[in-house]
Amino acid sequence: MAALEFRLENTDPGSAARAGTITTDHGTIQTPIFMPVGTAGSVKAVTQQQLVSDVKAQIILGNTYHLYLRPGLEVLERAGGLHRFNGWAKPILTDSGGYQVFSLAGTRIIREEGVTFQSHIDGSRHLFSPENVMDIQRIIGGDIIMAFDECPPGGSDYTYARTSMELTHRWLDRCWERFHNTPDKYGYTQNLFPIVQGGTFKDLRKASCEYVAAKNATGNAIGGLSVGEPEPVMYEICDWCCQHLPAEKPRYLMGVGTPWNILECIGMGVDMFDCVMPTRNGRNAMLFTTRGVLNIDNKKWEFDYSPIDEGLDCEVSQFYSKAYLRHLMKAKEFLGLTIASIHNLAFYLWLVRQAREHILQGDFAGWKTEMIERLRTKL
Amino acid sequence: MAALEFRLENTDPGSAARAGTITTDHGTIQTPIFMPVGTAGSVKAVTQQQLVSDVKAQIILGNTYHLYLRPGLEVLERAGGLHRFNGWAKPILTDSGGYQVFSLAGTRIIREEGVTFQSHIDGSRHLFSPENVMDIQRIIGGDIIMAFDECPPGGSDYTYARTSMELTHRWLDRCWERFHNTPDKYGYTQNLFPIVQGGTFKDLRKASCEYVAAKNATGNAIGGLSVGEPEPVMYEICDWCCQHLPAEKPRYLMGVGTPWNILECIGMGVDMFDCVMPTRNGRNAMLFTTRGVLNIDNKKWEFDYSPIDEGLDCEVSQFYSKAYLRHLMKAKEFLGLTIASIHNLAFYLWLVRQAREHILQGDFAGWKTEMIERLRTKL
Numbered sequence: 001m002a003a004l005e006f007r008l009e010n011t012d013p014g015s016a017a018r019a020g021t022i023t024t025d026h027g028t029i030q031t032p033i034f035m036p037v038g039t040a041g042s043v044k045a046v047t048q049q050q051l052v053s054d055v056k057a058q059i060i061l062g063n064t065y066h067l068y069l070r071p072g073l074e075v076l077e078r079a080g081g082l083h084r085f086n087g088w089a090k091p092i093l094t095d096s097g098g099y100q101v102f103s104l105a106g107t108r109i110i111r112e113e114g115v116t117f118q119s120h121i122d123g124s125r126h127l128f129s130p131e132n133v134m135d136i137q138r139i140i141g142g143d144i145i146m147a148f149d150e151c152p153p154g155g156s157d158y159t160y161a162r163t164s165m166e167l168t169h170r171w172l173d174r175c176w177e178r179f180h181n182t183p184d185k186y187g188y189t190q191n192l193f194p195i196v197q198g199g200t201f202k203d204l205r206k207a208s209c210e211y212v213a214a215k216n217a218t219g220n221a222i223g224g225l226s227v228g229e230p231e232p233v234m235y236e237i238c239d240w241c242c243q244h245l246p247a248e249k250p251r252y253l254m255g256v257g258t259p260w261n262i263l264e265c266i267g268m269g270v271d272m273f274d275c276v277m278p279t280r281n282g283r284n285a286m287l288f289t290t291r292g293v294l295n296i297d298n299k300k301w302e303f304d305y306s307p308i309d310e311g312l313d314c315e316v317s318q319f320y321s322k323a324y325l326r327h328l329m330k331a332k333e334f335l336g337l338t339i340a341s342i343h344n345l346a347f348y349l350w351l352v353r354q355a356r357e358h359i360l361q362g363d364f365a366g367w368k369t370e371m372i373e374r375l376r377t378k379l
Numbered sequence: 380m381a382a383l384e385f386r387l388e389n390t391d392p393g394s395a396a397r398a399g400t401i402t403t404d405h406g407t408i409q410t411p412i413f414m415p416v417g418t419a420g421s422v423k424a425v426t427q428q429q430l431v432s433d434v435k436a437q438i439i440l441g442n443t444y445h446l447y448l449r450p451g452l453e454v455l456e457r458a459g460g461l462h463r464f465n466g467w468a469k470p471i472l473t474d475s476g477g478y479q480v481f482s483l484a485g486t487r488i489i490r491e492e493g494v495t496f497q498s499h500i501d502g503s504r505h506l507f508s509p510e511n512v513m514d515i516q517r518i519i520g521g522d523i524i525m526a527f528d529e530c531p532p533g534g535s536d537y538t539y540a541r542t543s544m545e546l547t548h549r550w551l552d553r554c555w556e557r558f559h560n561t562p563d564k565y566g567y568t569q570n571l572f573p574i575v576q577g578g579t580f581k582d583l584r585k586a587s588c589e590y591v592a593a594k595n596a597t598g599n600a601i602g603g604l605s606v607g608e609p610e611p612v613m614y615e616i617c618d619w620c621c622q623h624l625p626a627e628k629p630r631y632l633m634g635v636g637t638p639w640n641i642l643e644c645i646g647m648g649v650d651m652f653d654c655v656m657p658t659r660n661g662r663n664a665m666l667f668t669t670r671g672v673l674n675i676d677n678k679k680w681e682f683d684y685s686p687i688d689e690g691l692d693c694e695v696s697q698f699y700s701k702a703y704l705r706h707l708m709k710a711k712e713f714l715g716l717t718i719a720s721i722h723n724l725a726f727y728l729w730l731v732r733q734a735r736e737h738i739l740q741g742d743f744a745g746w747k748t749e750m751i752e753r754l755r756t757k758l
Contacts (some may be wrong), residue, residue: 040706040710040712041703042707042712042713044714045714045717047695047714047717048698049694049695049698066710070706070709070710071681071702074682075681075682075702078682078684079700079703085684085700085702085703086703087699302450302454303454305457305463315428316426319428319466320466321458323450323454324420324464324465327419327450327454330449330450331419331445331450333419333423334424334713334716334717335422335425337713338713338717339426
């Protein structure tokens with residue numbers, strides 16, 4: 001079994017967008033790619049069969065924080081890892097738990113050693129350190145695992161951002177050492193991606209890109225964006241980081257974002273994305289479609305028997321009507337959550353496939369501008 | 380297009396169990412059959428695709444009370460009926476709303492004219508009469524529609540049961556007249572099934588069977604059972620009704636029941652069943668399997684990575700493990716509701732297919748006794 005490989009297939013002449021192929025021991029991923037979030041070992045309200053056939057997902061995420069708390073490591077280890085536990089045979093990426101510790105958990109104390117936090121489920125106290133987060137992700141068994149970082153809140157000042165970035169770098173060293181001193185557990189190769197931090201400050205981001213790049217990991221991530229900063233700042237920092245991260249490795253922008261965010265950031269050279277937006281917003285009746293955004297709860301869809309999205313190559317989006325989905329959401333039927341989640345995810349996967357085709361054809365830049373205008377339309 | 384036909388294929392030599400085929404304008408149904416309940420136009424947490432491929436449903440139910448309140452008649456009528464609205468192309472049966480009015484709605488007043496009741500959603504007042512319930516079911520568009528009846532509570536005394544039955548008979552006459560004076564709305568034939576009532580009193584039940592049989596409907600239903608009376612009484616009355624309903628028409632026992640209830644009543648000559656038990660109990664972690672009953676929340680399944688039910692010919696039951704489903708239920712993941720619902724429904728459909736095979740082979744009676752013991756086992 002072999003470490004992750006990234007083969008660059010084409011770079012768009014009018015932008016920095018790239019098309020490539022990532023190879024892992026659980027199969028290949030065509031980039032740019034969107035990764036559905038499977039928080040606790042399940043992409044919410046969607047079966048693994050639907051993820052393959054309807055959503056056409058190539059890789060999914062697992063959240064270390066959630067999986068560590070529930071079902072817990074013993075259940076995952078005795079299963080032979082998350083792939084065996086939930087039946088997902090394609091690649092899996094796990095985050096490091098850092099972000100959830102800062103956004104979800106109760107009282108937390110950050111020390112050099114790591115972070116102590118309280119479970120949001122039962123209030124129990126736990127420690128996440130760079131070392132044990134490597135061990136935990138070894139047990140969960142993702143093909144790609146993430147370094148443990150501190151994710152400072154949007155709007156952090158320079159001093160906080162620098163101190164936090166330096167801590168993240170020291171933690172990265174410890175992650176790196178632990179990771180390389182522990183074996184793969186389940187017979188396939190795991191890959192550790194380091195994470196660039198540095199808030200909204202270009203000099204910090206540049207220093208962090210260089211620190212991260214020096215590890216010569218099989219892929220690199222950009223963290224700490226889309227955490228409350230203005231959208232133009234997010235774009236500026238993302239673009240800047242892409243310029244300072246190696247071109248021959250996949251770049252993963254964590255937790256971003258809307259369909260237009262994704263197209264813009266593909267144009268800057270990002271290869272991998274994840275976000276809860278398609279599933280979470282779907283459960284709240286917001287649909288992204290090939291013609292624009294709509295709120296399916298809206299009265300205007302009451303008698304609209306046309307398919308949810310005629311332009312999308314997804315059976316669920318073609319089979320069910322807007323009027324039926326609206327009814328399901330109004331009646332709080334579980335099926336509404338499933339249909340909306342599948343549709344939105346299938347749309348995100350369609351979008352990155354379209355982007356890839358246009359990168360391969362070399363006309364991504366112009367297509368992107370037109371597409372963003374269309375996708376932002378309020379229907 | 381043609382009225383429903385019932386072709387009797389075999390009667391078990393050791394019991395009154397029958398195997399047959401019901402033909403409707405939306406396709407055929409092999410009996411005995413279990414009909415999943417699609418309350419508000421959706422079998423809860425299950426897609427129409429999964430109902431076909433995983434559950435192998437041949438006919439589903441819609442609830443008139445729920446559909447009338449939400450999405451409402453205008454949405455259904457402009458869609459071209461429920462089949463067009465929810466995309467279910469096989470047969471649909473709708474109940475009359477009577478049962479829900481008595482079990483769900485707020486303050487209700489029963490008069491000769493009909494029942495006024497309050498919506499459980501917004502408290503608004505409505506009237507269900509024999510005539511408008513026919514009109515409503517015409518609009519919903521079920522292949523089989525049910526007469527409007529009063530369903531007296533379990534344990535009703537003789538006087539109440541007789542008075543109520545007589546009202547149900549007068550309402551049946553009005554239903555019958557309205558139904559036969561109104562055309563099919565959507566180009567296929569609808570069929571009205573009358574309902575036997577009479578509480579737990581054999582003379583009333585016999586009178587009701589005779590009253591109902593005299594209509595010469597294409598099928599007949601037994602109502603007012605499994606409403607709180609002891610199980611032996613339910614069996615006794617069901618058996619009695621089967622003896623007094625015509626053999627050449629399908630017999631539908633409404634709202635029953637557990638897997639063993641279904642096998643026992645098949646043995647008495649019942650052909651059609653519906654019940655919310657597989658979906659509702661599934662959502663509450665109770666699974667019916669080919670080896671017995673289990674509570675998937677139980678700690679004993681924490682490390683059990685074996686399939687939910689190896690003996691069942693359902694991909695979902697084979698693909699997902701007990702440990703994974705337990706985790707999903709504990710973590711309150713929507714996917715747990717979907718998997719448990721699909722599994723339980725697939726089990727019910729498997730059970731009636733097995734029963735049918737044994738009736739056709741002529742060894743149903745012995746098989747049933749063994750099977751009931753196995754299915755009741757607590758795992």
